[in-house]
Amino acid sequence: MTTRLPAAVLWDMDGTLVDTERYWMAAEEELVESFGGAWTHDDALQLVGSGLWEAAAVFQAKGVALDADAIVARLTARVREQLDEHGVPWRPGAKELLEALRAASVPCALVTMSIRAMADDVIAAIPFHAFDVVVTGDVVERAKPHPEPYLTAAAQLGVDITECVAIEDSPAGLTSAFASGAVAVGVPNFLALDEAPSTVLWPTLEGVTVADVSALLAVREATA
Known part of the structure; x- marks a missing residue:
């Protein structure tokens, strides 16, 4: 079974990375x-x-x-x-996982329906270079749940969306991520995600490792 790293990890912001x-x-x-x-x-x-x-x-x-x-x-x-x-209220385990992914040289993108100015506020509070690409609600024509935001992020990174892992907290966001072809990880916050399309649901990002994220690609291949 492969243990390769994902081509990129694509992060939702509000409710996933930060509890805003x-x-x-x-x-x-x-x-x-x-x-x-x-x-x-x-x-x-x-x-x-x-x-x-x-x-x-x-x-x-x-x-x-x-x-x-x-x-x-x-x-x-x-x-x-x-x-x-x-201040910026981080979701449990999110900043730690993001930092671990960056230490492992995994490309990361922020994919949020907030506007760029607010995304920049959050990015400025991260004490390391977190994102290679930022896709915001003021630059896409079709917002989540349409897959365009995630497809845009993968295209800007120059990677295959099917080799990416996307992390989301809402039904609309998870629908967007899943429809794009990414491995879609749901981490519920305010809303239950049981009815939304997903690859996997995790109760939290606390304690999640780079190996856990990488393993998702192998699991999807094994069940395809």
Whole structure:
């Protein structure tokens, strides 16, 4: 059985690498309520993993009288304020695995539906060179759950997507990763992933090693 390293590991950001979903939820609630509307936790859960411009239509339907670009800018600014105030909340084991992959010379990409400015805030908090490629929601035409974000990352890295491992926390993101042809690893956070297409579900990244990630390629080949 092969033990080769993956061609690349492709990381979702919000909810996978960093535990920022609660920041987004707070920003969403503030936005809707500022226009006299109501925003529930269930409303917020429906948008986890979605593209920001796609989500803008939901806020407009809730009474937010702004265009899509203004909604995205306002939400992102508020989340960035919270990051600045509270710091970057890493998901268990995520930064450690990312650092181990980099030490093993595995190419890595960040594939997030947040805009580039916010991705840069998170990247700046990582004390090592983490990503060779960054794909953000403001540079793709079709957001997750479409596979375009992951296919774009693989193309920019110059690797075969089927030789890549993608790590996600949301049904929309996992659907995107799986549809791209990557080995799709689901690590649930706010939402259960049992109904989403995946290669494997892991309860956490805590204690996960480079060897564990590499073994996924061999397992998929053995069961193909």
